[in-house]
Amino acid sequence: MSHRIDEIDAQILTLLQQNGRMKRNRIAEHVGLSVPSVSERMRKLEERGVLLSYHAVVDPKRLHLDITAFIRVTVDGSELHPEFVERATALPEIQEIHSITGEGTHMLKVRTRNTTTLEQLLAQIQGWPGVHGTTTSVVLSTFKETRAVPVKPTEIYQYEEELV
Amino acid sequence: MSHRIDEIDAQILTLLQQNGRMKRNRIAEHVGLSVPSVSERMRKLEERGVLLSYHAVVDPKRLHLDITAFIRVTVDGSELHPEFVERATALPEIQEIHSITGEGTHMLKVRTRNTTTLEQLLAQIQGWPGVHGTTTSVVLSTFKETRAVPVKPTEIYQYEEELV
């Protein structure tokens, strides 16, 4: 079973990435289809796992989370990686956890209240099993921050089997 | 003019961060208020800039964007920073642009199709005025990726003047 993202799917995805609460009738106007057609396409995009989820974005500053930082961590021994990930996942201040190539083994993105809480967070992470070093880049200004991806109609078929 | 986020606002924000398309009547059930009250609170949270926006999340893998990478860039001369940011902002593959402390001056987060397109992107960035060095961390696995922030009712008043 294979599917492709056509021009209209691409438009719908672009619109919903921009405005996740856009009404179906307005989407329908944009793409030139009826409301039930848009609903059906959205349902299928969700079913196929192209549309993963919808989220509100809250301004961290308004909640006194004034520090954003990237923390590059070195975790010794890959047998300790799962535990590291588990501990990091449990902390709501940690928004992203990736394993990476190059210097270090993991990259974290964190939002925290101030330099004091950042220091506490770093101390906590450094105390975890296998954690050797951390390198922290504190964000001074953010100029662009989005999860939106450019969507073009795909010429290539997407085989479900290949993905998960 | 000052405002505080009470227990119910915190619940609403948490729910909408989890599900950005949650219906007002479902939110109302969760928080124990009427639909008009929930609408009014959402309107005010948006007005005050606490709720910034709503977005659908699209799976990059389904669109053949198989590479995620963090690129730490050194841009010489702060007078060249605005141009760097402007050029970077224009590229849809670049999802995040931050100026940072420590090693390098900027941190980029990028999504691109494959190692070939990543190489092209790096070459492009390295050609920009003032760009000296780049250090790339390619993501092998992502374990957590969210923009959701922990929301607790604030005891402290938030003065509009202090923000923006």
Place this chain on the structure above:
DNA sequence: CATGAAATTTAGTCAAT
């Protein structure tokens, strides 16, 4: 797949508290 029309659900308005 797409559509219009009908049925159902959700959201907006507003006077009253």
Place this chain on the structure above:
DNA sequence: ATTGACTAAATTTCATG
């Protein structure tokens, strides 16, 4: 600031092309 009662709008269902 919150509500119920009302009206308007949005969404789902479904028979048909």
